[in-house]
Amino acid sequence: MIKVGVLGANGRMGSEACGAVEGADDLELVARVDVGDDREALRAADVVVDFTHPSAVADNLRWCVDAGLHVVVGTSGVGQDLLDEVRGRLQPGQGVLVVPNFGIGAVLMMRFAAQAARFFDSVEVIELHHPRKADAPSGTATRTAQVIAAARAEAGLGSGPDATTHDPDGARGATVDGIPVHAVRMAGLVAHQEVLLGTEGETFTIRHDSLHRSSFMPGVLLACRKVAEHPGLTVGLDALLDLD
Numbered sequence: 506m507i508k509v510g511v512l513g514a515n516g517r518m519g520s521e522a523c524g525a526v527e528g529a530d531d532l533e534l535v536a537r538v539d540v541g542d543d544r545e546a547l548r549a550a551d552v553v554v555d556f557t558h559p560s561a562v563a564d565n566l567r568w569c570v571d572a573g574l575h576v577v578v579g580t581s582g583v584g585q586d587l588l589d590e591v592r593g594r595l596q597p598g599q600g601v602l603v604v605p606n607f608g609i610g611a612v613l614m615m616r617f618a619a620q621a622a623r624f625f626d627s628v629e630v631i632e633l634h635h636p637r638k639a640d641a642p643s644g645t646a647t648r649t650a651q652v653i654a655a656a657r658a659e660a661g662l663g664s665g666p667d668a669t670t671h672d673p674d675g676a677r678g679a680t681v682d683g684i685p686v687h688a689v690r691m692a693g694l695v696a697h698q699e700v701l702l703g704t705e706g707e708t709f710t711i712r713h714d715s716l717h718r719s720s721f722m723p724g725v726l727l728a729c730r731k732v733a734e735h736p737g738l739t740v741g742l743d744a745l746l747d748l749d
């Protein structure tokens with residue numbers, strides 16, 4: 506049995522993850538920790554899953570790494586500086602998985618977007634989420650833009666054509682690594698994203714929809730099962746799905 510602790514256990518994702526772990530024959534839920542609870546309970550775990558808040562994840566991650574625990578980070582907002590710091594703090598054999606999106610379709614969307622990026626002049630990302638989401642752009646949109654930008658740079662492509670010179674209210678959205686990213690917050694939504702690509706005479710749209718948080722659970726369970734087999738720092742589920 507792999508012993509699992511969940512940080513953010515009372516939240517939307519944390520509670521769903523606790524239920525999924527409890528329903529798995531090979532995993533045991535040994536700690537549910539939320540705001541105000543003592544993290545010491547997590548020391549009983551082999552693997553800690555974090556679904557807290559972008560403002561809390563760095564402190565949690567440092568604590569878990571220093572406690573020698575394997576960590577699966579689902580919380581968004583883990584930037585490159587924190588990734589570099591964590592890599593340097595890891596003990597031999599310790600694994601940390603930082604997963605922007607546990608949905609299999611979302612993982613494939615990011616890969617397909619990276620594959621397609623060099624064939625089109627323009628590419629923009631639109632992420633759409635429930636209105637209780639704290640951060641924008643989403644971790645998934647950020648990661649998508651990063652892999653698209655890397656693929657375009659490798660192909661020698663610059664930014665897409667855009668004649669905009671006057672945009673006082675930021676209607677063209679944010680940019681991540683030079684890729685335009687737009688965030689929608691709307692009642693009724695869960696988690697959705699479109700990658701729009703365009704070139705002369707054609708457009709190509711890749712869309713993923715998480716219609717329920719259960720969509721993330723196979724990926725969460727896979728990460729709990731496999732994190733110990735992936736020592737070091739790993740970003741994304743790709744390596745666990747044999748996509749790399």
Ligand SMILES: NC(=O)C1=CN([C@@H]2O[C@H](COP(=O)(O)OP(=O)(O)OC[C@H]3O[C@@H](n4cnc5c(N)ncnc54)[C@H](OP(=O)(O)O)[C@@H]3O)[C@@H](O)[C@H]2O)C=CC1
Nearest residue numbers: 513515516517518539540556557561579580581605606607
């Ligand atoms: N990787 C993926 O596939 C997915 C990632 N996410 C990400 O997961 C994160 C959580 O999302 P969601 O579940 O919707 O958010 P919620 O607000 O529903 O849940 C977060 C929970 O964590 C608690 N919390 C906040 N800070 C701490 C802390 N320091 N220690 C312990 N618990 C804490 C919150 O308590 P309180 O409410 O009192 O602040 C709350 O109970 C977000 O960053 C989101 O983007 C979401 C879906 C999928």
Ligand SMILES: O=C(O)C1=N[C@H](C(=O)O)C[C@H](O)C1
Nearest residue numbers: 581605606638643644645696
């Ligand atoms: O807050 C959410 O809901 C989600 N957060 C993650 C993100 O920021 O990308 C993953 C998914 O989009 C749902």
